Amino acid sequence: SGGAAPVLVTGGAGFIGSNFVLDWLGSGCGPVINLDKLTYAGNLENLASVEARADYTFVHGDIRDRALVDRLLREHRPRAVVHFAAESHVDRSIAGPEAFLRTNIDGTFAMLEAAREYYGTLTGEERERFRFLHVSTDEVYGTLAPDDPAFHEDTPYAPNSPYAASKAASDHLVRAWVHTYGLPALITNCSNNYGPYQFPEKLIPLMIANALKGKALPVYGDGQQVRDWLYVVDHCRALRAVLELGRVGETYNVGGGNQRSNLDVVKTLCALLDELAPGSKFAPHFGLVQFVTDRPGHDRRYAIDARKLEGELGWRAEESFETGLRKTVEWYLGNAAWVEHVTSGAYQQWVAENYAGR
């Protein structure tokens, strides 16, 4: 690591955060401090390949713990905070919104205040270089009609779910900390991610896990909801570009230009499983599809206009939906134990035993 300044990552044991940590360390970008509370969505198994490295440090804790975050900033003097930690699942936010307000809003507020205080102590090159990168979602923009243009950075906010509202609130806080206090922050709003290490409550890994067990594949409503899919590694590369080259105070939309209806995604997945899991006694897997009552307030369509990121920072999504989905299915087929572990509760039990009282 050659004395390079680290980045402080929050939520680095989650789906995108762990992909980011692996990508950052794998690309030789410098050391990582990973602060994560290890909720049901946090999984240290994702990071087993780097846990012994000297340039990787895991800290178990809550982003709302100001004393802890202050100490980490003081001791490690990061060159950036990359803020992923959040409650992230829309269905959970409908069933129980409170945790979303606590972590996504209060937690972001605590991180901003800690970063502001730390930034105030920096001088010279350290101060020039410091960035606070807030990782957010396209769901803050609400829903699109079939013919509407894709979301761009100036699209008005219109969040529809408790999850989206809590992320929108956190984005507004970040914006205000830039304008009011001069915190050098940036915001990225990204479309639906997919890829390795995604918790099997989300569409793609849920469908894979269910199909392999011969369980029903629950499709909401008519399945015609459209999402703009991005392979998670492409998202991580976009975040690196924004950290290095992005203009302070700016928002960048991140998207893969892959609009697909949920039903199309399930169809493609089933065809891939038929091909890649030929021994499965549940093929053809599409026969397992079952239409279920739509999610209340379900947004019909999201689509991202990523031209600002592409034009200003030269980023391009490298993975097509077809190649990315194939890699993803292959990863889940090759990591059945990971899926079994997180879905059986064995991992949560391990957390309770190993981090009890901490």
Ligand code: NAD
């Ligand atoms: P995730 O649910 O997989 O991971 C969240 C991580 O945050 C977990 O490791 C969890 O333990 C940790 N965490 C939760 N509350 C915490 C707290 N109070 N203190 C410390 N750690 C805490 O989420 P993800 O899908 O990886 O998403 C990461 C970020 O990216 C989120 O901010 C999300 O809004 C955003 N995002 C996600 C997507 C997507 O498609 N998944 C798309 C765009 C933006």
